[in-house]
Amino acid sequence: MDFRVTILGSGAASPSRGRNQTSQVVTSGNNCFLVDCGEAAQIQLKKYKIKLSRIDHIFISHLHGDHYLGLMGLISTMHLARRERLLTIFGPRGLDEIITVQLKHSHLKLHYPIKFVSTSQDGKRLLLDDKYLNIYSFPLKHRIPCTGFSFEEKPRMRNLIKEKIQSNKLGVDAILSLRNGLDYVNDEGNVTYRVEEYTYPPSLPRKYAFCSDTLYDEDIIPYIRDSSLLYHEATFMNRDEIRAAETCHSTAAQAATIARSAGAKQLLLGHYSSRYVDLYPLLEEAKAIFEPSILSEEGATYWME
Amino acid sequence: MDFRVTILGSGAASPSRGRNQTSQVVTSGNNCFLVDCGEAAQIQLKKYKIKLSRIDHIFISHLHGDHYLGLMGLISTMHLARRERLLTIFGPRGLDEIITVQLKHSHLKLHYPIKFVSTSQDGKRLLLDDKYLNIYSFPLKHRIPCTGFSFEEKPRMRNLIKEKIQSNKLGVDAILSLRNGLDYVNDEGNVTYRVEEYTYPPSLPRKYAFCSDTLYDEDIIPYIRDSSLLYHEATFMNRDEIRAAETCHSTAAQAATIARSAGAKQLLLGHYSSRYVDLYPLLEEAKAIFEPSILSEEGATYWME
Numbered sequence: 001m002d003f004r005v006t007i008l009g010s011g012a013a014s015p016s017r018g019r020n021q022t023s024q025v026v027t028s029g030n031n032c033f034l035v036d037c038g039e040a041a042q043i044q045l046k047k048y049k050i051k052l053s054r055i056d057h058i059f060i061s062h063l064h065g066d067h068y069l070g071l072m073g074l075i076s077t078m079h080l081a082r083r084e085r086l087l088t089i090f091g092p093r094g095l096d097e098i099i100t101v102q103l104k105h106s107h108l109k110l111h112y113p114i115k116f117v118s119t120s121q122d123g124k125r126l127l128l129d130d131k132y133l134n135i136y137s138f139p140l141k142h143r144i145p146c147t148g149f150s151f152e153e154k155p156r157m158r159n160l161i162k163e164k165i166q167s168n169k170l171g172v173d174a175i176l177s178l179r180n181g182l183d184y185v186n187d188e189g190n191v192t193y194r195v196e197e198y199t200y201p202p203s204l205p206r207k208y209a210f211c212s213d214t215l216y217d218e219d220i221i222p223y224i225r226d227s228s229l230l231y232h233e234a235t236f237m238n239r240d241e242i243r244a245a246e247t248c249h250s251t252a253a254q255a256a257t258i259a260r261s262a263g264a265k266q267l268l269l270g271h272y273s274s275r276y277v278d279l280y281p282l283l284e285e286a287k288a289i290f291e292p293s294i295l296s297e298e299g300a301t302y303w304m305e
Numbered sequence: 306m307d308f309r310v311t312i313l314g315s316g317a318a319s320p321s322r323g324r325n326q327t328s329q330v331v332t333s334g335n336n337c338f339l340v341d342c343g344e345a346a347q348i349q350l351k352k353y354k355i356k357l358s359r360i361d362h363i364f365i366s367h368l369h370g371d372h373y374l375g376l377m378g379l380i381s382t383m384h385l386a387r388r389e390r391l392l393t394i395f396g397p398r399g400l401d402e403i404i405t406v407q408l409k410h411s412h413l414k415l416h417y418p419i420k421f422v423s424t425s426q427d428g429k430r431l432l433l434d435d436k437y438l439n440i441y442s443f444p445l446k447h448r449i450p451c452t453g454f455s456f457e458e459k460p461r462m463r464n465l466i467k468e469k470i471q472s473n474k475l476g477v478d479a480i481l482s483l484r485n486g487l488d489y490v491n492d493e494g495n496v497t498y499r500v501e502e503y504t505y506p507p508s509l510p511r512k513y514a515f516c517s518d519t520l521y522d523e524d525i526i527p528y529i530r531d532s533s534l535l536y537h538e539a540t541f542m543n544r545d546e547i548r549a550a551e552t553c554h555s556t557a558a559q560a561a562t563i564a565r566s567a568g569a570k571q572l573l574l575g576h577y578s579s580r581y582v583d584l585y586p587l588l589e590e591a592k593a594i595f596e597p598s599i600l601s602e603e604g605a606t607y608w609m610e
Binding site for chain 1: 369370375382397400402413
């Protein structure tokens with residue numbers, strides 16, 4: 001099953017050096033989940049040919065402008081496209097007021113309903129039980145209430161050993177039972193087909209964890225443990241570590257330390273300060289601690305493996 | 306004196322076809338005035354190398370998102386750039402609440418003060434008495450409260466006939482008096498230098514009028530009369546005239562009719578619907594009625610003449 005993330009913005013705070021503000025699209029099968037929505041996210045979506053109509057759920061980490069200011073434009077464009085389907089927005093309390101006030105003053109009566117679900121700083125919370133994924137929020141430590149999100153694949157069904165299934169002409173009921181890990185029992189109560197004989201185990205469920213703005217915080221490790229891909233902000237380089245602490249942000253090396261401790265497979269860096277033109281030295285600082293670190297690049301897609 | 310407008314966005318409603326939402330910068334001498342501020346206006350300002358630090362006044366015509374959604378990002382970026390100078394924002398009542406609610410939820414305490422001045426639908430109002438310009442608002446008819454803005458050059462001083470000034474060795478007092486159109490009277494009360502002999506008249510004051518979103522409305526003519534350059538929205542072509550009326554917008558031909566009736570020197574078209582790929586047929590419809598019509602193009606600058 002397709003499980004990937006496309007980067008719409010990789011910059012911090014204000015757009016500069018051609019970098020846009022934080023926004024990403026996580027794709028699972030046919031569903032797209034928008035994660036943060038900095039200014040001009042809708043322009044980036046158009047640029048990278050991701051249809052608004054595929055987005056039914058938006059996740060906002062916190063209410064600094066560079067993470068949500070593109071939301072009203074997106075809501076308005078969905079209205080102009082005559083959307084009728086429910087849009088669900090997960091985000092900190094206050095985001096609903098920001099949306100409501102703007103709808104009021106623009107006299108905008110949307111063609112479609114919006115459901116707002118407020119996130120919480122209180123531990124790991126299940127936000128959405130989707131077809132292939134469970135999506136959770138977890139608390140991050142930043143200057144204002146902020147959460148990360150984890151997209152956790154549901155356990156997959158066991159894989160069939162095709163030759164054995166075909167030669168024994170198994171029925172649909174038996175196949176379904178075996179794929180779900182249950183020996184097949186016939187009407188007389190006898191075990192006819194054993195799981196171990198007819199199937200092999202599925203690959204491990206994959207996990208994408210998104211840590212938007214956060215200071216270096218080992219408390220997040222339980223939430224992001226064993227991520228297939230961990231996105232962790234890396235606003236600063238080592239030489240600006242004090243500035244990182246002052247502003248509740250992280251360095252690339254700190255992101256790498258967290259990735260290593262959490263047993264992530266890969267680390268995706270982003271939210272780069274505009275003070276850095278060349279990002280390779282920042283990447284090098286991460287790689288020195290956690291080799292499978294990569295720079296997020298706008299328009300690029302990263303698959304969960 | 307330098308008096309011009311640079312287009313940051315020429316599209317309507319939602320950004321598409323590479324067109325951004327309405328935003329313009331009017332420059333007069335060293336001062337820049339931002340007129341409307343669609344999403345991503347700050348990105349456009351950066352692209353066209355217009356410094357935020359030159360903007361002290363922002364004029365918002367109405368509270369449809371495509372005319373103001375870039376404002377919060379701009380305010381935030383000015384804060385990050387450690388602006389300390391006052392920023393004055395002119396706009397419809399409600400814009401102050403939109404800004405205040407977002408500052409509250411982002412816990413943003415700006416380094417600089419913002420003064421909000423609400424515009425009114427009640428006739429022509431002087432908003433700003435600037436060094437070279439008087440800036441007014443005037444009512445437009447749209448689906449929600451909306452104003453246009455006119456930037457009217459103050460009467461200029463008379464031009465000196467240099468040869469006569471030099472050969473007669475006129476003093477500073479005499480020159481100032483003559484430039485202001487007053488005969489110079491010496492200490493004995495005698496007229497020493499006559500205005501007509503030593504000066505010739507200044508060129509007529511120039512005027513830029515901005516009509517953002519409006520239906521075809523002849524009532525605006527008194528406000529925009531004799532504009533050196535008239536910007537008038539031209540969302541639709543003739544074939545979509547009914548749609549224009551339904552949505553309180555104008556066709557290019559209607560904009561041209563208004564320009565002709567108002568005695569404008571030039572008409573600048575904009576706010577093009579995304580349904581049109583090629584804009585030349587739209588321009589042709591305007592030109593058929595008012596020949597000096599031009600298409601506004603993003604990044605282009607138009608001088609008042």
